[in-house]
Amino acid sequence: MNTARPAARRLLSSPQTMHAAVMSSFPKLLPTDTPASGGPRVLWRLDHTTRAEIVLHIVSPDRPDLTHLVEQAGWPAAAAADPADPGWQSRPYAPLLDRLSTGAHWAFRLTANPVHHARRKDDEPTKRTAHITPGHQMGWLLKRQETCGFRVLEKPDTKRLLPDGTTHTKQPHHGDRYELTVHNPRPLAFNKHHTTPPQTGRRPPVTLLTVTFDGRLEVTDPQALRRAMTQGIGKAKAYGCGLLTLAPLRSTGAEK
Structure with missing residues (x-):
């Protein structure tokens, strides 16, 4: 998370806003697909690894697409310069x-x-x-x-x-x-x-x-x-x- 960006600070200040952004990372997931309704469970956590670095971790049944988060709260120019590194990493669990x-x-x-x-x-x-x-x-x-x-x-x-x-x-x-x-x-x-x-x-x-x-x-x-x-x-x-x-x-x- 690029904490110098206003959108990042807005996400970090509200778990409700961050939750909505995380759930928007799954194209096939509808807003009504909640765990209470039988939908998949998506877990996330913010780790303050250093005083100036905050990392978002997500565990989910499907691979997320975090393009919107990189554009709003990451380093989109760096991601665009290296197609092999879109600004996040996904690995099978x-x-x-x-x-x-x-x-x-x-x-x-x-x-x-x-x-x-x-x-x-x-x-x-x-x-x-x-x-x-x-x-x-x-x-x-x-x-x-x-x-x-x-x-x-x-x-x-x-x-x-x-x-x-x-x-x-x-x-x-x-x-x-x-x-x-x-x-x-x-x-x-x-x-x-x-x-x-x-x-x-x-x-x-x-x-x-x-x-x-x-x-x-x-x-x-x-x-x-x-x-x-x-x-x-x-x-x-x-x-x-x-x-x-x-x-x-x-x-x-x-x-x-």
């Missing part, structure tokens, strides 16, 4: 998914919207609420690791600051026990646009809190992990959350 095997270790990244349902008073209905503290955010992911087909690796005792890897408070922090970090918390607020006839009155903006998890995992159920990688984890998938990606670990002689 199946070879990676097929490599997943029980016991294999991988590095992973996930941007997610960790939430829980809570009520302030006993007579009130539960309300979806964001987890605020890193300890609770890590706990949210750890509760989902089994159903998602992986286990977050634990640090060896020699690398832990505390014997059991947790603090002894009312809000335990799991960060010293697991090969897991949580960073880049981003509170987001944006207006949700509708293609259906607008409702009367002004609707409140959509608010989200997203965080990014980096860590190491062991595959426990390859089929469940493939499902998590193609269907996403957690809520707010349309707004850049839920995409789990893997990378090979650096060889240390002890990794699988």
Whole structure:
């Protein structure tokens, strides 16, 4: 993403606008073809790889055509000068998914919207609420690791600051026990646009809190992990959350 361009800044400021741009990358996909209606699941994520570089990742059943995004928010002149490089790269996902095997270790990244349902008073209905503290955010992911087909690796005792890897408070922090970090918390607020006839009155903006998890995992159920990688984890998938990606670990002689 060329952050010097106004169109790029507009896309980056609104997950709703970015979602619409991503979904427009599939010529055969209609606006009504949503996962709720049986349409394909398209996942996307923005990675701030450096202070000045932002990369858009997309996982989809079909190959995308990102010409419009390059023209609006990329480097179209550079893409036009090299026909072999249209400004984005597409690769088949199946070879990676097929490599997943029980016991294999991988590095992973996930941007997610960790939430829980809570009520302030006993007579009130539960309300979806964001987890605020890193300890609770890590706990949210750890509760989902089994159903998602992986286990977050634990640090060896020699690398832990505390014997059991947790603090002894009312809000335990799991960060010293697991090969897991949580960073880049981003509170987001944006207006949700509708293609259906607008409702009367002004609707409140959509608010989200997203965080990014980096860590190491062991595959426990390859089929469940493939499902998590193609269907996403957690809520707010349309707004850049839920995409789990893997990378090979650096060889240390002890990794699988």
